[in-house]
Amino acid sequence: MDALQFVFLIGVLLSIVLQVIMFPGTVIQFGLILLYSILTGFETVSHWNMAFFAVLTLVSGLIDNIANLLGAKKFGSSKWGIFGAFLGGILSIISFQFWTALVFPFIGAVLFEIVFDEREWKAAMKSGIGSWIGFLSGYFLKVIIAVVNAIAFLIIISS
Secondary structure, eight states: OOHHHHHHHHHHHHHHHHHHTTSOHHHHHHHHHHHHHHHTTTSSSOHHHHHHHHHHHHHHHHHHHHHHHHHHHHTTOOHHHHHHHHHHHHHHHHHTOTTHHHHHHHHHHHHHHHHTSOOOHHHHHHHHHHHHHHHHHHHHHHHHHHHHHHHHHHHHHHO
């Protein structure tokens, strides 16, 4: 392993930590791997490898909202609650504050259930909890994708 490979491997591994603390680690990984590929003329990391990393990065980006919505739906949320969780997820992305990803989808689901679907507090809270459980599931999946990216990059540059 040469110095360039080592530097980029460290960057890809550190981006797992960024993903754990709710920064866009998979996007950073993709950028690092793309930069490495360009610098090496796509000799080690092929275009097909880059397509693989691109797909994983896109999936990782979609997981947050999909997991929130599925969690809310699984816990009996109405369409309004699901929409509230979705809007909360969008607001958390816009805010660039990692803690908002924990709170905004939950609040959105609960508020929309109460205000627009006229549900009781208990049913609305159940919807919010479902959204939160969905978020946690998505969070862990994103960390797994970041680890898969790092392992795949290590295997590719080692061969």
